Amino acid sequence: MNAKFIIALFLMIPIVSSSSIGIFPVNESVTIQPFKTFKTNIYVFNPSEKDVNVDINVSCKMGDKYYENVYVHPKRMTVEKNTNVTDAKPILLTVKNPVFFENKGVTKYSVTTGENYMKCKVYVKTDEPTSIIVTSNINVKLVGLNFSKLFFVLVFLIAFYFGIRKIDKKNKKNKKKDKA
């Protein structure tokens, strides 16, 4: 007895032509100061003879942890056929550095201190039986709170405040003496 069956490595689509997707810039480096937001455009284009639908997402890793404060818009779009670098479509990438952020781990909130490096990758994937994914790297330096600077300024503030108070007390004493 022959056991016959069909194996398909992909979903079938009736008629298609060649597919393509391109991207730029491919590599960026950026420093984000505390409480600041970084925004940039990544561009995609399609030199083939047919429109492609793409899904877009971004992933940022700091060590072995994923960084959540990063967004792309849109998350899905159509890239028209016969486009190149001069008429590419933009994707907006936003990376925030809130310094204080919610954690998915044991500690509910974390504070960024010092300088932290992370690697972000934007993925643009065609919605085809054979998916093509093009990627763009963004190397990010997240600057956190600088506690040594903070400490110095805080000490100065406190000393200044007590200095003002002492001068104020002295002035009040002198006024009383003058009245008397």
Added chain:
Amino acid sequence: MLKKILIFFVLLVILFKANESTDFVMNTSLQNSIYYYIQTSAELSKGILFTNSTGANQNVQYMLVSGTTNNNAVWNYNNSNGKTEYWVYAYIQGAEISVCHGATNHLCSNPGCIGIDNYLININNAKWSKSETNDLNNPSISNSIPFVIGFDNQNKIIQNSDVPKTIYFRYWLDVPPNSPPYIFNTTYQIIGVVDNEC
């Protein structure tokens, strides 16, 4: 008193400013001299469909028989010229890129390979070979490599290339004995990266 409060707030502002250095001026002007794109052939865009020996000669998909080996993909050998119709073209300008491929899962009878009734064929029963030459002998089954799940970093399609390249492929499938008569699917992906890590 008011004076003191004013001084205090001024110093508070200085405190926060102490944690900012000079504002970073971000130059986001377009650098469109550095870019790449990846293109797949028409037949590869449709997917990789396996067939029996008759189908391979006719470029038509027919059913496979359980227990057979080295079944060709439908367009491994175009019946008019003997060449493969599966290729990937990477156009690269001003950068070095690597390209990998792989399957997202094993060949499964159920989408996502879930369910008690799902039947699985291990993806390493499917194999591939690549070449920069396209003729009857290249790509060759003698150089074939089994598929892996995820992207195959050990066997990249293109590695650290800064020039455009066309890579040709052939694909084969072994059907394990006693495999049931289902339709099996998985998803195939090709990825381009600039850091050689797929």
